[in-house]
Amino acid sequence: MAKPAKKILNDPRQAVTQMIDGLVLASDGRTRRLPGLDAIVRTDLPADKVALLIGGGSGHEPLFHGFVGQNLGDGAACGQFFAAPAPHIIYEAAKAVHRGKGILFLYGNYAGDNMNFDIAAEMLQDEGIDIRTVRVTDDVAAAPPERTHDRRGIAGDVLMIKIAGAAAATLESLDEVERVARKAVANVRSMGVAVSAGSIPETGKPTFELADDEIEVGMGAHGEAGIARQKLAPADAVADALLERILPDLPFAAGDEVALVLNNLGATTMMEMLVVNRRIRQVLQDRGITVHRTEVGTWLTVQEMAGFSVTLMKLDPELKLYLDMPCHSVGLSRMEAV
Amino acid sequence: MSDAGLGAMDSVAMLQAVARAVIAQVDVLTDADLAIGDGDHGIGMRRGFEAVLTALDTGAPAIDAAFRTTGMAIMANTGGAAGAVFGTLFTAGAKALAGADSVDADGIRRFLAGAQEGVAKRGGVTEGQKTMLDALAHAARAASTAPDLAACLTAAAAGAEAGVAATKSMVATTGKARSLGERSLGHPDPGAISVAIILGAMRDFVSARANDDGGRNG
Numbered sequence: 337m338a339k340p341a342k343k344i345l346n347d348p349r350q351a352v353t354q355m356i357d358g359l360v361l362a363s364d365g366r367t368r369r370l371p372g373l374d375a376i377v378r379t380d381l382p383a384d385k386v387a388l389l390i391g392g393g394s395g396h397e398p399l400f401h402g403f404v405g406q407n408l409g410d411g412a413a414c415g416q417f418f419a420a421p422a423p424h425i426i427y428e429a430a431k432a433v434h435r436g437k438g439i440l441f442l443y444g445n446y447a448g449d450n451m452n453f454d455i456a457a458e459m460l461q462d463e464g465i466d467i468r469t470v471r472v473t474d475d476v477a478a479a480p481p482e483r484t485h486d487r488r489g490i491a492g493d494v495l496m497i498k499i500a501g502a503a504a505a506t507l508e509s510l511d512e513v514e515r516v517a518r519k520a521v522a523n524v525r526s527m528g529v530a531v532s533a534g535s536i537p538e539t540g541k542p543t544f545e546l547a548d549d550e551i552e553v554g555m556g557a558h559g560e561a562g563i564a565r566q567k568l569a570p571a572d573a574v575a576d577a578l579l580e581r582i583l584p585d586l587p588f589a590a591g592d593e594v595a596l597v598l599n600n601l602g603a604t605t606m607m608e609m610l611v612v613n614r615r616i617r618q619v620l621q622d623r624g625i626t627v628h629r630t631e632v633g634t635w636l637t638v639q640e641m642a643g644f645s646v647t648l649m650k651l652d653p654e655l656k657l658y659l660d661m662p663c664h665s666v667g668l669s670r671m672e673a674v
Numbered sequence: 675m676s677d678a679g680l681g682a683m684d685s686v687a688m689l690q691a692v693a694r695a696v697i698a699q700v701d702v703l704t705d706a707d708l709a710i711g712d713g714d715h716g717i718g719m720r721r722g723f724e725a726v727l728t729a730l731d732t733g734a735p736a737i738d739a740a741f742r743t744t745g746m747a748i749m750a751n752t753g754g755a756a757g758a759v760f761g762t763l764f765t766a767g768a769k770a771l772a773g774a775d776s777v778d779a780d781g782i783r784r785f786l787a788g789a790q791e792g793v794a795k796r797g798g799v800t801e802g803q804k805t806m807l808d809a810l811a812h813a814a815r816a817a818s819t820a821p822d823l824a825a826c827l828t829a830a831a832a833g834a835e836a837g838v839a840a841t842k843s844m845v846a847t848t849g850k851a852r853s854l855g856e857r858s859l860g861h862p863d864p865g866a867i868s869v870a871i872i873l874g875a876m877r878d879f880v881s882a883r884a885n886d887d888g889g890r891n892g
Contacts, residue, residue, distance in 0.1 A: 393754070416721065418712050419754030447849045448755030451796055455749075455758060478853055486852065536714055539704050543712045558712035560853040 340540030398667030405665025444489025477554025528645030590624030766792020
């Protein structure tokens with residue numbers, strides 16, 4: 337058994353709540369914490385908008401709570417390490433962001449998130465608040481195409497929150513915001529590769545075991561099994577393996593315009609990511625697929641896990657409009673259109 | 675041996691014993707979850723049941739209120755799928771005990787039936803999917819004919835253990851273990867183990883109480 341990972345923390349059981357304090361401070365006054373709760377909301381929320389509530393387990397920073405800000409999430413409900421937030425946290429965060437036009441719940445498709453957000457949604461609907469739910473299901477490794485409802489949400493979250501956030505800042509009705517988010521989720525596909533595991537600070541134990549010379553293609557963000565465990569391979573071969581599954585799944589075809597996300601799971605170097613990006617662009621060009629916007633960075637992490645994922649979203653003029661709007665948060669800030 | 679049902683004070687004491695038993699097994703649950711999940715089940719259950727110890731009113735609340743308080747504390751503090759389903763186990767079970775002034779064998783059967791129905795509905799799961807519902811369903815069936823409270827909980831706890839064993843030969847089709855497919859074979863479901871710990875602690879509490887009564891009365 338590996339030694340517990342080195343981490344600079346205080347009491348691991350206080351890590352989530354102390355992280356949220358630090359996150360709020362890093363937002364320079366643009367967010368606040370709900371008193372006594374692991375939830376944050378914007379301080380600069382416009383008075384009359386459709387609300388977007390995001391959330392999920394902690395330990396994946398900067399997602400999800402780091403994506404609370406202008407044209408992104410209006411608030412986030414935070415769980416403990418890799419565990420969905422409890423219903424009362426979601427309920428209070430939802431009440432704090434509601435501005436009378438209803439709330440879109442946007443989160444990754446995991447059993448725990450689904451149940452806890454559904455319980456909160458039932459409580460809010462009992463009070464007459466309109467709640468819609470869109471679950472991110474971009475991980476093609478998790479289930480075959482006919483069972484997208486069984487797919488996990490991974491780094492597609494980055495594009496989903498950016499698009500839904502901009503739509504919720506722009507459109508007048510919850511119906512319209514929900515429609516845009518559903519269109520976006522129907523067009524996003526991802527797959528990742530794991531190189532080494534992350535660990536939960538409180539247990540100190542890695543969430544899975546991989547031999548020093550092994551990688552796992554398609555592994556989920558919490559160590560959920562992928563589609564193939566294999567020997568370490570060159571960047572081009574790994575990039576090809578991911579695209580081989582992602583491209584036919586939608587399918588992405590010649591003439592399509594896409595957004596591309598390369599997400600670092602935590603401990604992979606930017607150099608590796610950029611080498612992979614080079615190969616991905618070669619393949620996409622060969623297939624006649626145009627990249628409208630590239631995001632290479634660190635958003636959905638799993639502590640010190642090494643590995644990365646590739647996300648493609650097929651765009652139309654409406655999705656491009658929202659994707660290109662400026663946004664500001666601790667986790668992601670972008671200027672005007674590319 | 676006394677076959678009187680549990681009153682409110684004893685119900686609270688039993689729920690406290692359940693909480694202590696779950697907290698004591700944190701490492702067992704962590705290791706079971708590391709095998710087929712992400713390893714947070716133990717610490718999540720510990721968070722939830724530590725909150726149960728804080729939340730339970732040792733005064734003498736209504737019995738259903740004690741069970742509901744237990745469920746709400748779990749749901750608010752455990753988080754994840756475990757918080758939702760183990761919270762529901764106790765809140766749905768509490769509804770089945772509404773108005774009861776004691777818990778006897780029939781009360782335990784109502785509790786298990788209510789819990790099973792509530793968990794199945796909340797989780798959208800059926801038996802055979804390698805979840806805690808398998809332990810709960812085995813327990814409910816095993817308890818169906820027991821004549822008294824102690825026998826009922828003995829049967830329920832043994833049923834839950836059988837349910838845990840049964841999950842070893844199941845392929846997970848829901849939750850984070852789903853992606854493991856065949857690789858989940860041979861491992862018990864961590865949530866099922868938690869159900870067995872809970873019912874085992876209820877059995878132990880009632881048999882210890884019966885022995886105490888026997889000592890006093892004899």
